[in-house]
Amino acid sequence: AQTVTQSQPEMSVQEAETVTLSCTYDTSESDYYLFWYKQPPSRQMILVIRQEAYKQQNATENRFSVNFQKAAKSFSLKISDSQLGDAAMYFCAYRIYTGTASKLTFGTGTRLQVTL
Amino acid sequence: GAVVSQHPSRVICKSGTSVKIECRSLDFQATTMFWYRQFPKQSLMLMATSNEGSKATYEQGVEKDKFLINHASLTLSTLTVTSAHPEDSSFYICSASTGVRTEAFFGQGTRLTVV
Numbered sequence: 400a401q402t403v404t405q406s407q408p409e410m411s412v413q414e415a416e417t418v419t420l421s422c423t424y425d426t427s428e429s430d431y432y433l434f435w436y437k438q439p440p441s442r443q444m445i446l447v448i449r450q451e452a453y454k455q456q457n458a459t460e461n462r463f464s465v466n467f468q469k470a471a472k473s474f475s476l477k478i479s480d481s482q483l484g485d486a487a488m489y490f491c492a493y494r495i496y497t498g499t500a501s502k503l504t505f506g507t508g509t510r511l512q513v514t515l
Numbered sequence: 516g517a518v519v520s521q522h523p524s525r526v527i528c529k530s531g532t533s534v535k536i537e538c539r540s541l542d543f544q545a546t547t548m549f550w551y552r553q554f555p556k557q558s559l560m561l562m563a564t565s566n567e568g569s570k571a572t573y574e575q576g577v578e579k580d581k582f583l584i585n586h587a588s589l590t591l592s593t594l595t596v597t598s599a600h601p602e603d604s605s606f607y608i609c610s611a612s613t614g615v616r617t618e619a620f621f622g623q624g625t626r627l628t629v630v
Contacts, residue, residue: 446618
């Protein structure tokens with residue numbers, strides 16, 4: 400079975416501090432992309448960052464960066480200088496490719512609270 | 516960024532009736548669309564994947580006769596919940612991508628309530 404696991408149901412961080420959200424995945428495929436999506440209270444899914452599995456270099460997007468460990472099948476998200484607007488549900492996801500088909504599968508999510 | 520519009524945002528229907536949810540990619544051609552169901556405080560559960568012009572691929576446990584998905588054009592996919600029952604009440608989200616190797620963009624979601 401192909402799964403995405405987020406072991407932290409809830410996390411809390413103080414404003415301006417750094418927090419890391421964990422994600423592990425399991426797939427037998429070699430060709431896939433990894434994503435972190437954010438879902439604020441509006442429930443609109445917002446792409447935070449993406450990582451191509453074939454790239455060794457960790458992706459960064461302003462205050463957001465990932466630690467991609469392919470052998471360990473780990474894909475954590477680091478948020479630096481946390482802001483109140485970062486409070487949301489964060490979902491790790493992967494998209495695998497089998498021929499012409501693809502599926503986008505999500506983890507269970509981590510609720511991030513940002514405190515003053 | 517790419518915009519996906521989902522309509523309606525909220526719908527209430529009577530038990531036994533059918534309801535259609537539309538998902539449109541406004542500024543790009545979506546070769547692949549995904550339909551998800553999200554229960555309160557839970558993750559997104561993939562219901563089906565549709566490619567333009569092809570039949571949708573449903574996930575195990577999803578009733579294809581109950582959740583009809585049509586992806587007739589590169590900018591529009593629809594989900595029809597047939598003979599809706601209260602247990603079908605949920606938040607439904609669509610997403611669209613331009614290809615198999617790109618990120619997916621999401622609609623705003625539809626809250627369906629069956630009374």
